[in-house]
Amino acid sequence: MPPFSTGFKTMQHLRSHNAFVRQVSATAGLGLSCSAIRFSSSSESQAPHLKLPFQRIFAQISKDEDTGARSGAKMVKAKAFKVHKVGGPEVLQWEDVEVGEPGEGQVRIRQTAVGLNFIDIYFREGIYTHPTPFTPGMEAVGVVTAVGPGLTGRQVGDRVAYAGILGAYAEERLVAADRVVPVPSNIDDITAAAALLKAGTAQFLLRRLGKVERGVKILVHAAAGGVGSLLCQWGNALGATVIGVVSTEAKAAQAKEDGAHHVLIQSEGDFAEKVKEITNGEGVDIVYDSVGKDTLQQSLECLRRRGLMVCFGQSSGLPDPIPLGALAKKSLFLTRPSLMDYTSTRDELLECAGEVFTALAAGIIKVRVNQTYQLAQAAQAQKDLKERKTTGSTVLIVDSAEKTTGMA
């Protein structure tokens, strides 16, 4: 029996989201004007060779990753991973760094836990590119240790989290204050580090892009993975019929527990055929495909007339181009969305984080942190993720935080 029924109680929880989100937004506001949000186009011109059009998304990376090393600035010693040359896990170098005082609009964070994401592998391998050296990692939680001049709304000691800002594989770092969100006291650091990017992705895919509700049929690839597990849980709670695709029996069992009504094992034949059988030949309303190369063509076959193909990742490699004719056959919609484009304003970010934290607190979703590693073991963690050995979410514990806070 899936733990997340589509019952009335759950839907009531969901309806209370908006009120809660408004409350979170009000208390989380920062004394920053919109002009403090820096989406500079200068870094686009620094990286004209990007293989994927992600320059805009990561336009603020170069600045945020800046360690603040200025003459006269007080420096804090820390450890961080650096990538000097893209390649295998061995290119992750654990180095001493110095982090300076936060500049205008920034805070310095002593991190306690870092979320591992497949995107970390894309950057390390050079599928998404960034000038080297860079510090990988997109998601973490920690405590504010310094605030930039004139900044209001954030103070030393605040527990904050962020998602989508390169440079997370570090003990301490600078980050734009308008991209961090306060972490409610009922959410622990490990959950928060695993949640913001992955559950934030599930939130925008289901609640904003897809408008999933009772009666909608969805197909979720990598249904036992970090994002996939949350898509199954949240999709079920919203009333959808959820069909998951996974690679092993063990992963199938987890996806079922997470609320997938049907689970298909990829190696056991043509999943499009099975989807048609399950849906009486009609097909699903939405496919959430994060696998890419190995699945996208077949995923299109799973859609009903006027269905929505959401290609949001490529863990098996970049998919082949889709000719317009392939969409014309059933008047399909195709999108390649990114969390960054759905949380690009402060209001959108707070709404997304608010819904994620509410859903966690209400038990609508739970983040399965099935693996933890010390941050210094990030190379092994990435290797395991890439080799499909992980399930649910993985968190990298910051060794120094463990010593000072007793975090397990």
Ligand SMILES: NC(=O)c1ccc[n+]([C@@H]2O[C@H](COP(=O)([O-])OP(=O)(O)OC[C@H]3O[C@@H](n4cnc5c(N)ncnc54)[C@H](OP(=O)(O)O)[C@@H]3O)[C@@H](O)[C@H]2O)c1
């Ligand atoms: N667009 C966005 O804003 C956004 C945001 C977050 C994540 N994503 C994407 O969502 C996907 C999931 O991210 P995640 O961090 O939660 O990872 P994950 O799903 O925990 O791990 C990837 C999973 O993909 C499946 N997979 C299928 N073929 C694979 C292959 N050839 N190599 C490796 N894995 C393969 C594996 O599950 P099975 O063994 O069951 O097949 C594997 O466990 C990634 O593609 C990521 O880029 C996109």
